[in-house]
Amino acid sequence: MTLTILGVVDGVALAFIDGAALPDGAWLFSAVAEQSDNSYDDGACRGAAIGIVDRDGTPREMHALTPARKVEGVAATVVGDAALVNRVTDADDPNCPALLGATTLLLDRR
Numbered sequence: 001m002t003l004t005i006l007g008v009v010d011g012v013a014l015a016f017i018d019g020a021a022l023p024d025g026a027w028l029f030s031a032v033a034e035q036s037d038n039s040y041d042d043g044a045c046r047g048a049a050i051g052i053v054d055r056d057g058t059p060r061e062m063h064a065l066t067p068a069r070k071v072e073g074v075a076a077t078v079v080g081d082a083a084l085v086n087r088v089t090d091a092d093d094p095n096c097p098a099l100l101g102a103t104t105l106l107l108d109r110r
Contacts, residue, residue, distance in 0.1 A: 015034070031048065
């Protein structure tokens, strides 16, 4: 049985990778669809997303990342109605350095 909560990209389920607390009690997370037979071995990254969950556990929003890179770390700074999300990627190649990127998300303040 396969349970999919976050969604599927090219037949591969998105899985939680990292998270960061937000000042209002919500939390932000990174999710990656990594094609692998198990949770230990690396596989091709089929998709990636940044999402936000309300303090009560209700999913608030989800944003696909393009290009899809394996985001293994996130940190967020909130300024007004925006979150600056710093993200670190992993190419699964010892000859390629990790990449630091940033994404700005406008927050849904229901």
